[in-house]
Amino acid sequence: MGKIGQSLVLLVSVLLWSTWLPVSLCAKKPVAVSRKEDVPYIKCQVCEKLASQLYQHVQTKQAEISPKKISEYQIIEIAENVCNLKKEEADWILKIDIVETGDKLELIEQDAEGICNSECKTIERACQEVMGYSDTDVAEYIYTSKPDMESLVNYLCKDLTKTCKTKPPPLPKDRTPGEPFLPKPTKEAEMEKMLRSMEGMPGAPSMKMYSREELMNMKNLGEDADDEEDDDDDEEKFPSNLGKLLREKESRKGDWKQRISKGIKNASETLKKHATKVAIRVKRWWRGVKAARSKASKAEL
Template structure:
């Protein structure tokens, strides 16, 4: 079903784009999205504290979601691995934070809505990744075994595992150039971005692209032949029209109603949920294998020592 899923995802994204759910602007000039790494030392401690709060929140939400089953260490590790990656839904907390210069300090100010992810958003991501580094599995193990409260978690992550809050941040240079203003993201764009983040890394979705109307009309979609040799997909794939661009063009002419948008979004979410459950199963199996491998490796030196 992998080939089928990829075609479905490509078709859905194309229809979404053609019905103006994902507007494309060729002439608009976007602000720089490169992180300002020189700002990281001024916000590192604040980012670490917010990171700890987000970890605590996500683990509790996951526990409520799977209750009465207990959350596993692997599930906590997965959360810790994704919480600083803006391509993952666990990291959407960074989209609601603005960096504001106050006196000789930089402060993180939480907003009510998600903002356009430009240099500030990327700077927070850079600081978050610098903080957690290789400590993601360590903090996950600590949360699983110790079940700490939020204060203990902040101290452990920001002072024990890392040096994020070990000393006061330096004063901001007076000649620092302010960043771009915080601009709230349109609600429909925020919702679609959330769906796309939730599908990152799932089977059948690794090469997802969002196509422009020009690509759709010309038929420049679905040209990958990666799954062309899958016998089980051939019968299903043959049911899709050969000239997809022409069909989509006709569909665009036929209707651009709100009902079509709702139907597409609903089917998109449904497909994402199925793929996400499959990805979770595969991820858990890999983690169990890796945990066993690490455990066996750590025991080898002891056995060698006893033989000597």
């Protein structure tokens, strides 16, 4: 089955599944906002967990494609996604609770994913600040040096970003406590994973968390359309040969649409890979220039 067919099957599954969920799970939620003031107190811990996740994701990807070796481009993709809650690689953020302990904040890992409120967004923000523009650098280090987890933590958090070079400041006594960690209902978590897996599929809608009524309306529209088609078939009697020609014409249109969609996606992936390679070469060249200047200045001294 093609990707368009797969996306349609997933969409139908989502619509049917929505009838089993309570309205409270499907209703649109207010957008959570990060607490910028908390970032300095958790940044080093976030960096350590980020490095750990990078290591684990790379190992998992390597096991999936073995005996083929993981490419630098694939590692860069992981580094780009690991701090983005819209991507599967960032699911680790959903399992962390920020707990106030004395004059510091601690990141406590939970057994299940939690509902993403301000704490979840704060961890995402801290993660993105740590990674910054270092994704290609850390990807190159992983690809060329193949470090163990401890070496990767030291490289990312102490050498590359300096995030853990100094201790975080003491926590203000008047800090407003964060919200409690609330485990996410299993069905809601599975629904979100299904919707996210449809992103980027040709023919799949750009789906977000619709309300139950909206999902049911979409389902009913589809049923109404099917009923209208059945009525048209009963009322209008075309010659069999003409009907066959029309079906063949529609089939050819569908093939062209699928080919164009596939071509656009392939071209986009190729351009992204090319841009990544260019960025890597430019960074290496610039490091060489800086190293040469540093040697020249030392020689003058």
